[in-house]
Amino acid sequence: MMNLSVKARASVAVVALTALLGACGTPSVGSLSNSGGSAAASGAAAAKGTLNGSGASSQVNAQQAWRDTFTKNTGIRVNYDSTGSGTGRQQFIAGQVAFAGTDSLLKEDELAKAAERCGSEPLELPLYISPIAVAFNLPGVKELNLDAETIAKIFAGKIATWNDPAIAAQNEGVNLPDLPVIPVNRADDSGTTKNFQQYLAQAAPKEWTAKPSDVWPIKGTQSAEQTSGVIELTKSTEGAVTYADASQVGELGTVKVKVAGEYLAYSPEAAAKIVDGSPLTKDATDRRVTFDLKRDGSVAGAYPIVLVSYLVACTSYPNAGDAANVKSYFEYMASKEGQEVAAKADGGNAPISDSLREKVNAAIALIGK
Known part of the structure; x- marks a missing residue:
């Protein structure tokens, strides 16, 4: 069969909405907070600047929707380059980006390298679920x-x-x-x-x-x-x-x-339904909320060809502003509002459940501590 390679990378325009900072300080993030998940008003109040990430192209529509609203409400500019999961993980480990999106779990050697980059075990959180x-x-x-x-x-x-x-x-x-x-x-x-x-x-x-x-x-x-x-x-x-x-x-x-x-x-x-009906991986921790999906087609009503796309980040960064930005952005992505915004824009992904959100928010709370 003839090999045909297509360089058709999903190129997503960088959303860069700049908020004017007056005497009142940083723009309010109150609209990002709700009962389903806090947008960490305390962290976002001090956050500013630019946040760079890269990785899974599956997340491209969700990431655009997330950063549109997040930038509008905080003034923090978010860039996400849909380089693919493997490249995103590599760039995160190398310290080239503050966070990465990946459709497959960090491998054992990648975990070790990410821990070395972060100074501790990285966060690995399921924030995008899609068939x-x-x-x-x-x-x-x-x-x-x-x-x-x-x-x-x-x-x-x-x-x-x-x-x-x-x-x-x-x-x-x-x-x-x-x-x-x-x-x-x-x-x-x-x-x-x-x-x-x-x-x-x-x-x-x-x-x-x-x-x-x-x-x-x-x-x-x-x-x-x-x-x-x-x-x-x-x-x-x-x-x-x-x-x-x-x-x-x-x-x-x-x-x-x-x-x-x-x-x-x-x-x-x-x-x-597949995610909620599957166990966590044996090596899951309070920082790494990772699933061992049951894909054999035995669960009635559960579509078995599913990707759970993870967001990877450190809990500490050399620059305190980076930590504040990452924490604020991750809390927004995990919030009910953030999940609904992504689902509406994406048209196919499933918002995470309330029980999963609790686990994710507990891990995000570790950023900056």
Whole structure:
């Protein structure tokens, strides 16, 4: 299969709303506080300047919505560069950014390096939950039913055409074209790739034997960089199929995944159900609220192809202003208002639950102490 790499990085304009500081001091952040999560008025009152972050492209719409409102209310300029999860983690460890977004957990060696950079264990907090859609470009077809085994075969290159019996048997009455199946994967180091493979490995272990990682394990495939890249390549290629944050698939056709004997469409509610029904990882701490997602398709009503995107930060910074800015921004992202703002702008992600917010806020409270 011919390799096709697309440099279609999601370029997001930097939002830089500058607040005029008069005799009354820093702009009020009162509108950022609510019963669901404080915006840390005490920390934000002293905060000013610029806050830089980078990482997961899945968060790009949410980050734009968060920083629009946050900057407007605080005067703190937030920059978020959607470089991809792996690059974001690397830049955070190197001290190039104050925070990072990542769709996959920090690896053991990354944790050690992040702790060295921060002077203590870093924060790793789940602030963005979204279903991963299996999206395709087939003329006249907007929705398909597929089980995990068939999805795994498609992305492993074991199914050659869209009218294959394995697909047709699950889609009676659908006019499936005799088109080649063209799987499209992420070319960059991607947490979405790892989350998707984790689903395949859990739900279809006989068909997907590769160990899940941020790097796509099959060589010679059609690929593109960033979420926007795989979406654009799939849109422009009849017969293409990809995996991507559901909020960004647009008009592409999508797959209903077999879950507990029924075919289930993705939704924010179904994605959130997986998170609330899954245990924390064995190495989770009061600073690292990390989940071991149950993706095998056994939980009724819970969409199993989910990414939980984390925000990574230090609890202390050489510059006290950076700590105040990070604390204020993280508290806003975790707040009910922040989660609702992101969900409205993103159109596909699920707000975190109140119980999860309590854990997250307890960790954020450690910043600057």
